Amino acid sequence: xxxxxxxxxxxAKEFRQFFRDKLMLGLSIMIPILQTLILSYAxxxxxxxxxxxxCDMDRTRVSRDFLASVTSSVAFAVIGEELSVHDVERVLDRxxxxxxxxxxxxxxxxxxxxxxxxxxxxxxxDSITATVASAYLxxxxxxxDVEVKRETILRQGYRADALPSVRGETRVFYNPDLxxxxxxxxxxxxxxxLVLLQSFAAFSISKEKELGTFEQMVITPIxxxxxxxxxxxxxxxxxxxxxxxxGGVVVWVLGVPVRGSILVLAAAMALFILATLGSGLLLxxxxxxxxxxxxxxxxxxxxxxxxxxxxxPRENLPLxxxxxxxxxxxxxxxxxxxxxFLKGTGFAELWLPNLLPLAVLSVVFFVxxxxxxxxxxx
Amino acid sequence: MPEDLAIxxxxxxxxxxxxxxxxxxxxxxxxxxxxxxxxxxGCGKSTTIRMLxxxxxxxxxxxxxxxxxxxxEPERIRATIGYVAQFFHLYxxxxxxxxxxxxxxxxxxxxxxxxxxxxxxxxxLDLTAYRDVLGADLAMGTQRRxxxxxxxxxxxxxxxxxxxxxxxxxxxxxxFFDVIGxxxxxxxxxxxxxxxMDEAERCNRLSxxxxxxxxxxxxxxEIKAMSGGRIYxxxxxxxxxxxEALEGRRDLRGAQPFGRQVQxxxxxxxxxxxxxxxxxxxxxxxxxxxxxxxxxxxxHTFLSILGSASDGGEGE
Numbered sequence: 245x246x247x248x249x250x251x252x253x254x255x256a257k258e259f260r261q262f263f264r265d266k267l268m269l270g271l272s273i274m275i276p277i278l279q280t281l282i283l284s285y286a287x288x289x290x291x292x293x294x295x296x297x298x299c300d301m302d303r304t305r306v307s308r309d310f311l312a313s314v315t316s317s318v319a320f321a322v323i324g325e326e327l328s329v330h331d332v333e334r335v336l337d338r339x340x341x342x343x344x345x346x347x348x349x350x351x352x353x354x355x356x357x358x359x360x361x362x363x364x365x366x367x368x369x370d371s372i373t374a375t376v377a378s379a380y381l382x383x384x385x386x387x388x389d390v391e392v393k394r395e396t397i398l399r400q401g402y403r404a405d406a407l408p409s410v411r412g413e414t415r416v417f418y419n420p421d422l423x424x425x426x427x428x429x430x431x432x433x434x435x436x437x438l439v440l441l442q443s444f445a446a447f448s449i450s451k452e453k454e455l456g457t458f459e460q461m462v463i464t465p466i467x468x469x470x471x472x473x474x475x476x477x478x479x480x481x482x483x484x485x486x487x488x489x490x491g492g493v494v495v496w497v498l499g500v501p502v503r504g505s506i507l508v509l510a511a512a513m514a515l516f517i518l519a520t521l522g523s524g525l526l527l528x529x530x531x532x533x534x535x536x537x538x539x540x541x542x543x544x545x546x547x548x549x550x551x552x553x554x555x556x557p558r559e560n561l562p563l564x565x566x567x568x569x570x571x572x573x574x575x576x577x578x579x580x581x582x583x584x585f586l587k588g589t590g591f592a593e594l595w596l597p598n599l600l601p602l603a604v605l606s607v608v609f610f611v612x613x614x615x616x617x618x619x620x621x622x
Numbered sequence: 623m624p625e626d627l628a629i630x631x632x633x634x635x636x637x638x639x640x641x642x643x644x645x646x647x648x649x650x651x652x653x654x655x656x657x658x659x660x661x662x663x664g665c666g667k668s669t670t671i672r673m674l675x676x677x678x679x680x681x682x683x684x685x686x687x688x689x690x691x692x693x694x695e696p697e698r699i700r701a702t703i704g705y706v707a708q709f710f711h712l713y714x715x716x717x718x719x720x721x722x723x724x725x726x727x728x729x730x731x732x733x734x735x736x737x738x739x740x741x742x743x744x745x746x747l748d749l750t751a752y753r754d755v756l757g758a759d760l761a762m763g764t765q766r767r768x769x770x771x772x773x774x775x776x777x778x779x780x781x782x783x784x785x786x787x788x789x790x791x792x793x794x795x796x797x798f799f800d801v802i803g804x805x806x807x808x809x810x811x812x813x814x815x816x817x818x819m820d821e822a823e824r825c826n827r828l829s830x831x832x833x834x835x836x837x838x839x840x841x842x843x844e845i846k847a848m849s850g851g852r853i854y855x856x857x858x859x860x861x862x863x864x865x866e867a868l869e870g871r872r873d874l875r876g877a878q879p880f881g882r883q884v885q886x887x888x889x890x891x892x893x894x895x896x897x898x899x900x901x902x903x904x905x906x907x908x909x910x911x912x913x914x915x916x917x918x919x920x921x922h923t924f925l926s927i928l929g930s931a932s933d934g935g936e937g938e
Contacts, residue, residue, distance in 0.1 A: 253727045261715050456711035463675045464728045465701040 250466055254474025258448065262478065272444070272482065276436050276490045283432045284425055284498050293321040294377040296343045299332045300325070306352035310362075313391075314345065314384040319377055332365060342367045343377050355392065418586040429500045430581040431554045433490040434574060437513070438520055438548055441483040443541045445524025448475055449617075450537040453528075472617055476521055483517040494585075503588030512580040512594075512602060519573040519606035525613030548574035573609065576602035628653045628780050628811035629674060633683035636669050643669040645834035646683065651813060651827075653688075653779075656806055658825030659815040660924065666834040667815040668708060671784050674813070675705050687780060701729065704773030708784040710765040714758030718749055718768055721757055722775060729776035736775075743771045746801065763790045766798070774805065781805060783814040787821060799824050819921045828920070830927055837927045842920060849923040851875055851888040853916040854896040858884050859909035867906045871899070875926050885916055887926060 263269055296315065300307050315322050323341060326332045332344045346363035354360040364381050366374040390409070419426045452458040461471060491509075494500050502509075523544060531537040549555060551565055552574035561569060569575050576598045583589030583598070591599070629651035636644040644666040651657045659667045672678040674685055676696040685692040687699045712721045722740045731739060744750055747767040752760060760768065766786055773781065783802075787795040799821065802812055814825065822828055828845050830838040838848055858864040864884045868877040873895070877886040888895055896913035903910040 247730075249733075250728055250730075253724055257713070257716070257720075257724050260720070261713065264715050455714065456707060456709055457713055459677060460705070460707060460711035460725075461728075463677060463700055463703070463705050464725065465697055465730065466728050467697075 246467060246469055250470045251473050251477075254466075254470060255477050258474055258478040262482070272440065272486065273489070275440060276486050277493050279436050280429070280432055280490050280493045281497065283436075284429045284494075292318055294319055294343055294373055295323045295341045296320040296345065296377075297324045297326055297332060297335050297341045298322055299327065299329060299344065299346045301328075301349040302347050302351035303349075304352040306355060307347050310351070310388055311345070311347065313388050314381065317380060317384060319380040329363075336365060336367055339367075342370060342373055343381065345381065425498055426500050426586060427582070429494045429498045430585040431578055433487070433494050434516065434577050434581055435545075435549055435554060436490055437483065437487050437516065438574060439541070439545050440486055441479065441517060441520045442524040442527065442544065443538070444479050444482065445475065445521045446528040446531070446537045446541055447534060448479070449525070449528035450531050450534045454533045468617060472525075472614060475525075479521060479524075480517050483520070484514070487513045487517070500585055502585055504584035505590060506584075508591050508594060508599075509581065509584045512577055512584075512599060515599075515602050515606040516573055516577045519602075519609040522606070522609035522611070522613035525617050526609070529613075529616040547572055551575070552578050554578055570601075571605060573602055573605045576605070626653060627651060627686070627689070628655075629657075629685070629687055629813065630689075631670075631674075631683060631685045634670065634673060634680055634685050635682035636666075636673060636678060637681045642834050644673070644680075647831075647834075647836050649829065649836065649839075651811060653811050654806065654809055655826040656802060656812045656814065656824065658822045658828040659813065659831060660817065660819075660822050660828050660920070661815070661831035662817060662928075665831045667831055668784050670831075671705075671782050671813065671815060675703055675782055676700065701776070702778055703780045703782060704776070704778035705782045706766070706769045706773045706784060706786050708788070710757070710762075710769065712757050712765070712769060712772060715756060717754045717756055718744070718760070718771075719753045721768060722772055725772040726775040731776050739775055740771075743775065747771050748797075763794045766790055766794075770798070770801065774810075777808075777810075779809075779811065781810050781812045783812065785815055785817075787816070787818065792820075795821065819919060819924075822920050830924055832928055838923065845920050845923050846918045848927070849887070849918040850926045851890060852892055852896070853885055853887045853918055853922055854893075854899075854913040855880060855883045855885045855916045856900050856903065856913050857882055857911035858903065863906075864903055864908045864910070867903060867908065868899075874899075878925070887922065 262272075298311055298315065300311060320343065324335065326335060326344075329346055332346055335341050336344060344365040346365060348361065348363070351360050351362070362385060364378055366378045368374055449458070452461070495502055527540045527544060528537055531540055547568060551561065551569040552558075552572050553569070554574065558566065558569055558575070579598045580589075580594050580602065583594055627650050629649060631647055631649040633646045633648065634644060635642065635646050647666075647670065649670075659670070661667050669678065673680050674687060674692060676692055676699060679693065688702060690699050692699060713724070716724070719740065722743070723736065726736045726740060727733075744753055747770065749764070749767060749771065752764055752768075757765065757768065770783075770786065781802075787798050790798065795818070802814070803824075806812060814821070816822060822845075823842050825842065827839065827841055829836045830845065838845060840848070856864075861879050861882065861884065865877055865879060868874060868884065868886055873889050875887040875889055877884055879885075886896075886899065893913070893915070896915075900910050900913040
């Protein structure tokens with residue numbers, strides 16, 4: 245028979261220990277808030293002030309005009325002017341610049357004949373910045389190209405609209421400025437909750453194993469279920485508090501809009517907390533001490549970070565990883581979170597494709613964790 | 623009737639891979655006695671205790687606590703036993719009182735009774751000054767007393783103590799055994815492992831364990847009588863030379879230093895043979911006093927049993 249008073253004692257004990265450990269307490273409050281801020285601003289794929297060197301071998305009015313027009317964007321910070329392509333390469337080698345723009349001599353002459361070329365040198369070692377920045381540079385060159393043609397036509401007495409052209413107009417939904425902060429913030433909320441809560445659950449058990457208190461508990465008449473509830477109740481409450489704290493930072497500090505239902509968000513979070521506690525239990529059952537638990541915690545967090553669509557688009561994943569991605573609760577939670585925050589997606593749209601799989605996975609993880617925990621005690 | 627026995631094992635065995643920690647032991651512990659488990663470190667004492675309280679599953683054999691099968695009814699058994707582990711296994715980040723409240727509560731001591739029982743044991747075990755001190759901040763001896771307190775709050779019928787007094791000073795050790803004696807008076811059966819000989823003297827019965835097997839069982843007096851040949855002691859001028867010389871003699875079971883004396887145990891004979899050995903030592907150039915008889919202790923039996931076991935093991 246399950247005894248309520250035993251569960252109450254275990255819950256009280258767990259809270260007492262949690263609040264007595266000042267470091268843990270501090271970390272559990274500070275980590276979510278600080279990490280959300282740091283990660284949200286740090287995980288930023290917008291290109292701003294990319295260090296750029298230029299090399300103008302043409303040295304004409306036209307080439308200077310071109311340079312000024314192309315590098316005027318906030319994406320680039322011109323940090324130097326080199327005298328030869330050799331010097332440019334040296335600067336890139338040194339890591340002094342991410343990007344270089346090389347204008348060969350004869351640029352203005354070739355421009356007259358319609359086939360001027362410039363060289364863009366990119367530091368591929370930092371491929372995210374390089375791709376984004378070089379794309380900006382190419383775009384800038386293209387608009388210069390259009391501008392030059394337009395002026396030429398005007399000079400020859402034609403009307404400007406006599407120049408045939410196609411222009412692609414982009415309208416970005418949900419995140420019109422494509423702010424990576426908006427995109428990352430809500431996801432970071434989920435990732436942090438995973439890492440924090442999974443380690444809380446795992447450590448609180450592996451610590452007891454290491455200190456021998458687990459053994460001392462096992463020989464008392466306490467039921468595994470009572471012991472389990474004694475861990476799960478406090479840690480799901482702490483998890484819920486952390487989720488709320490991170491959510492607060494994301495909304496009020498980072499200014500990410502919440503367009504959908506908080507209730508759906510809360511339900512998804514609750515399910516996710518269940519799944520995370522389950523994996524924490526599995527993890528603690530598999531590890532004999534805190535170090536092993538620590539390693540496993542990291543190891544288990546990786547798929548959620550790398551394969552869930554948090555960092556890289558799921559569309560690019562090879563098939564096998566896609567399958568793995570399909571059984572990671574984070575995959576579904578992220579879609580729900582991003583949907584609720586940015587798109588205002590409601591329960592009706594989220595229920596079948598995302599909430600249901602999340603619920604199923606959560607129950608599976610949780611039940612596996614509980615079974616594993618019981619086995620360990622027998 | 624087996625139900626009268628506090629503990630009964632039949633061929634209880636535990637193997638860890640190739641290593642046999644406990645090798646077919648048959649043990650009978652009567653209700654209400656203090657039963658001592660004597661043996662060197664690593665002889666299988668702790669493993670046996672851990673099987674009895676259900677922490678380890680036996681590889682072979684059976685164990686019964688108060689007639690209940692340890693493997694079949696672990697939860698019923700757990701409510702009736704108290705266990706003090708070899709190391710401090712309570713919560714270091716909780717105070718003495720908090721630990722006692724937790725364990726008393728988990729063992730099902732009613733709330734209205736818990737406070738008075740805790741108060742009683744805190745006083746009896748001299749923990750008053752430490753009641754609000756964290757477990758981790760206690761000295762080792764105090765931690766042991768706290769462990770005992772947490773193990774007896776629910777008035778267990780069987781108390782299992784695994785080396786409860788290691789790293790505890792002799793005075794505290796004696797007090798510890800006084801408390802154990804009081805528990806016995808109230809009808810508690812106590813199984814205690816030790817490798818300290820003066821603790822063994824305080825047990826009603828003892829078993830000597832060596833490399834997973836029980837070599838001897840009996841009251842302390844019976845155990846002492848099993849020591850084999852008589853033991854004599856001589857005062858010598860040069861301890862190491864005397865021991866070296868005596869080691870080569872096949873008519874001795876063994877020789878040990880004891881202060882400035884050497885104690886040797888004969889295989890056969892008495893005073894006459896002992897005098898001859900003293901005289902022989904003198905001829906070997908070791909100045910030597912007269913041989914005087916020594917009353918055998920448990921330690922002698924222990925060493926002689928270990929000695930004969932290793933003789934057998936080496937095929938001599």
